[in-house]
Amino acid sequence: MTSNNAELRVAILGTGKMGGILLQGFLKAGFLKPEQIFATVAHEARAQALSSQLGITVTTDNLEAAQKADVILLGVKPFQIADVVHQIKPALTPGKLLVSFAASVKTRAIEDAAGAEIAVVRAMPNTPSMVGAGIAALCRGRFVTDEQLRIAEQIFATVGRTVVVDEKHMDAVTGLSGSGPAFLYIIIEALAEAGVNVGLPRDIATQLAAQTTYGAAKMVLETGSHPALLKDEVTTPAGCTVDGILELEEGGLRVTLIKAVKRATQRARELANS
Ligand SMILES: NC(=O)C1=CN([C@@H]2O[C@H](COP(=O)(O)OP(=O)(O)OC[C@H]3O[C@@H](n4cnc5c(N)ncnc54)[C@H](OP(=O)(O)O)[C@@H]3O)[C@@H](O)[C@H]2O)C=CC1
Numbered sequence: 001m002t003s004n005n006a007e008l009r010v011a012i013l014g015t016g017k018m019g020g021i022l023l024q025g026f027l028k029a030g031f032l033k034p035e036q037i038f039a040t041v042a043h044e045a046r047a048q049a050l051s052s053q054l055g056i057t058v059t060t061d062n063l064e065a066a067q068k069a070d071v072i073l074l075g076v077k078p079f080q081i082a083d084v085v086h087q088i089k090p091a092l093t094p095g096k097l098l099v100s101f102a103a104s105v106k107t108r109a110i111e112d113a114a115g116a117e118i119a120v121v122r123a124m125p126n127t128p129s130m131v132g133a134g135i136a137a138l139c140r141g142r143f144v145t146d147e148q149l150r151i152a153e154q155i156f157a158t159v160g161r162t163v164v165v166d167e168k169h170m171d172a173v174t175g176l177s178g179s180g181p182a183f184l185y186i187i188i189e190a191l192a193e194a195g196v197n198v199g200l201p202r203d204i205a206t207q208l209a210a211q212t213t214y215g216a217a218k219m220v221l222e223t224g225s226h227p228a229l230l231k232d233e234v235t236t237p238a239g240c241t242v243d244g245i246l247e248l249e250e251g252g253l254r255v256t257l258i259k260a261v262k263r264a265t266q267r268a269r270e271l272a273n274s
């Protein structure tokens with residue numbers, strides 16, 4: 001397999017919401033050209049719509065797409081992964097790299113479905129990949145070379161950050177950063193609603209809420225300071241922020257978020273079998 005991305009051919013089997021976001025991200029970043037991508041979906045009509053929208057090859061034929069590619073991304077639902085791997089077995093020749101971004105499904109289950117010593121990387125990306133601000137955690141199966149892991153990281157790095165973790169952490173990653181954008185959209189929506197409640201026009205309130213969330217996240221990432229220290233900088237003694245914090249603590253926001261990530265993690269542990 002080549003690590004030169006001008007020659008890399010990538011299949012995305014299951015190009016739904018997450019697969020579509022990755023695909024558009026790869027194109028937008030200039031990482032892959034349309035002719036380097038072979039996407040599949042379940043329905044013929046959707047294949048045609050996606051193909052004319054993005055100018056890429058989209059079919060319902062997983063085996064054909066897998067045969068054309070060096071790296072095969074698996075983006076179907078967790079319970080469908082084993083079936084799709086069975087379908088593409090003839091394409092799983094030595095050197096091919098399978099990258100599953102399905103929640104819950106272990107690298108070992110994919111290796112077993114393939115019935116061969118195939119290189120499997122498991123990834124958990126998230127939807128902000130659409131705007132180049134995703135984060136993907138990756139872990140390696142038993143037959144992945146350092147070079148193959150590097151290629152998988154390079155693929156996801158085109159649409160955001162990457163971290164490599166032990167596979168035992170992948171369900172927790174799913175509950176935190178895989179599901180996390182949904183939790184944060186609810187927080188942004190609530191902040192905007194609060195702004196409207198205190199008299200701001202909705203479009204201004206939404207901008208203030210979103211940019212404040214973005215700015216706070218950027219501060220954590222770029223200063224490396226503990227979030228509690230950054231919070232203390234905002235909280236003037238006897239000022240207004242501390243009154244707001246009192247409400248948040250009484251309302252249990254902190255505990256609610258911890259419970260949300262715990263529940264999502266627990267569900268991620270079950271998804272492969274349901
Ligand atoms: N959404 C997210 O934020 C994230 C999702 N994931 C993972 O991504 C995967 C997909 O989730 P999501 O994108 O949300 O779901 P979607 O339902 O949007 O996407 C599933 C896609 O798979 C296609 N499909 C179904 N069966 C087949 C098949 N046999 N062969 C080829 N394609 C098929 C569907 O085709 P059609 O469009 O024709 O119905 C659809 O495009 C899941 O495993 C999920 O765990 C991971 C990280 C984040």
Ligand SMILES: O=C(O)[C@@H]1CCC=N1
Pocket residue numbers: 103174178179
């Ligand atoms: O909700 C889900 O199951 C997927 C995995 C993480 C985000 N979306």
